[in-house]
Amino acid sequence: MxxxxxxxxxxxxxxxxxxxxxxxxxxxxxxxxxxxxxxxxxxxxxxxxxxxxxxxxxxxxxxxxxxxxxxxxxxxxxxxxxxxxSRDEPLGVTPKDVFRLRTFFTDFMSLSDYEKHLHSQLSKHNSKKESLEKSLTAFWNNIPQYGTKEFGDYAVLLGAVMREDSYIAWLYKCLDAIKTS
Amino acid sequence: MxxxxxxxxxxxxxxxxxxxxxxxxxxxxxxxxxxxxxxxxxxxxxxxxxxxxxxxxxxxxxxxxxxxxxxxxxxxxxxxxxxxxSRDEPLGVTPKDVFRLRTFFTDFMSLSDYEKHLHSQLSKHNSKKESLEKSLTAFWNNIPQYGTKEFGDYAVLLGAVMREDSYIAWLYKCLDAIKTS
DNA sequence: GAGTACATGTAATTAGTTACATGATTGA
DNA sequence: TCAATCATGTAACTAATTACATGTACTC
Structure with a gap:
């Protein structure tokens, strides 16, 4: 490609x-x-x-x-x-994710090990999210006009923050799910 | 690795x-x-x-x-x-994403082309999300116990649905952002 | 008889990482 | 003068894709 x-x-x-x-x-x-x-x-x-x-x-x-x-x-x-x-491409393969791979195999990991993993991931994704959000504040609540370089910057930064948000929300869901076990 | x-x-x-x-x-x-x-x-x-x-x-x-x-x-x-x-690994590089790359360079794409792109992505991610949600209904609202194979299946499926949700939400945000242009 | 799924491999190429290698410039 | 950054490259290796290659089993 x-x-x-x-x-x-x-x-x-x-x-x-x-x-x-x-x-x-x-x-x-x-x-x-x-x-x-x-x-x-x-x-x-x-x-x-x-x-x-x-x-x-x-x-x-x-x-x-x-x-x-x-x-x-x-x-x-x-x-x-x-x-x-302007080329339209098919979706392509889902990105690889080692932590999701480990989660898939939790039936061979102790509950306490997995809990440690979850907290470690949370801390890493949180600091990444925070640094992304800091970059995003440059735009404050002023959405750049389409067609400018700034629009591209804004759109991908927003996407990156949302991706981290979603990952963090998933980690919390996993924590919830193990708390009842 | x-x-x-x-x-x-x-x-x-x-x-x-x-x-x-x-x-x-x-x-x-x-x-x-x-x-x-x-x-x-x-x-x-x-x-x-x-x-x-x-x-x-x-x-x-x-x-x-x-x-x-x-x-x-x-x-x-x-x-x-x-x-x-049980190994803890550093976060690793952010997954590559061709559509985000295109978005980053929208300053050289016409508004109508980008709008077409967004709708195309929305349709693809929506159908993926729907098929994932269908698989997730197998668990209904019964969260599997930690330590079972089913827990792994449930956790990664949930993560996949949430990832699609977040991507779709981002695409809508991009649509909103260009609507004011 | 044809088409699809089962089943296993190798060869060639492209993509990406790690390590090697060198030297200039700037600021503390 | 020392460290960090600027600046450009190559070599060796690992990871992954595409294409080549072959044959069985089942269902319509």
Whole structure:
């Protein structure tokens, strides 16, 4: 499906960007909430996009001698990206989840071990949710206009918070369910 | 991490099972809601578990000449599985989601295209949710006791329904957000 | 006899992770 | 000067998908 290709094209389409900054986006920024790639996957893919003439590159000298490569989308790349954007795809496989896998097999785990697991998950998902909610406050109650970069940021952040909320609610349901046992 | 290993051990731990039935579990049954593997991945992994002496195999003749292989867990396999069950792992990367990726880049998609996307997603997630809810009615309002196989089934099904609910709620929020644009 | 489900595998490719490898720049 | 961050890459490996390959059993 080469989804990474389109994730990169999307970022480069916004404005010229380096491989380093793309990697940061995947590892720390908003994008990390729905896509991920290490720099060791990003750099080879950039080379490939260059080969396919979907992007072009410009060498920038930073300071004394440090070099960085600024990638810019080509008309051909832009065209492919926009075409991909409007493509309708089937749902695809449900994401894997190790904790749900463990829950499925609780008939071989002690009640106290599972309870510990649940509390550990709750704490992890709660802190993730809190940090997401903090980012979301940037929008306060001002929903950005459709068509802006901010709309995308807002929509995916909202989705990430809701996903965490739902996961936390599920964990509480599991806690409830074991309390009667 | 070799999570597939433990997913297989967990299934074989319940009762002796064939590679074919394991694959069915991954592709069509409850497990598909949190783990997945094609038969081309399952068979080699079974061979590896056999090498590691975590499972054993028995050849069964079905009818005239058709053969199938029944895998059974060994004490060593059982021990490793139970140890894995109680392991606490860090949260891991957020699952990838192509539709969220598209949403992130809506600043290059027409409003009408995105609206079509949203309705398409709504219809897909709604039918998935409905089929999950149907499976959940098997438990009516009778929450299974902790420690039974049924508890695991119930908990992960509930989680799957809640995940779909939350996704659907997010899609409606996105629809709302574009309605004012 | 045809089609579907049962049953098991391998080969080739793509996707992703971990580890290796190097060097520059900035700020404390 | 030391640590963190900036910046770019490759090599080796693991995980997963798609395609190839074969044969049985059951039902219409």
């Amino acid at each position: 080469r989804t990474l290709k389109y994730a990169l094209l999307g970022l480069i389409n916004r404005e010229p960007i380096t491989g380093y900054d793309i990697s940061k986006e995947f590892e720390k920024r908003i994008m990390a909430n729905f896509w991920h790639a290490k720099h060791s996957q990003v750099y080879p893919e950039l080379k490939r996009l260059l080969d396919e003439e979907l992007i072009s590159v410009e060498l920038i000298i930073q300071g004394e001698k440090m070099e960085k490569k600024l990638y810019t989308i080509t008309p051909k790349g832009h065209e492919e990206f926009v075409k991909w954007l | 070799r999570t597939l290993k433990y997913a297989l051990l967990g299934l074989i731990n319940r009762e002796p099972i064939t590679g074919y039935d394991i694959s069915k579990e991954f592709e069509k049954r409850i497990m598909a809601n949190f783990w997945h593997a094609k038969h081309s991945q399952v068979y080699p992994e079974l061979k590896r578990l056999l090498d590691e002496e975590l499972i054993s195999v028995e050849l069964i003749i079905q009818g005239e000449k058709m053969e199938k292989k029944l895998y059974t867990i060994t004490p060593k396999g059982h021990e490793e599985f139970v140890k894995w069950l």
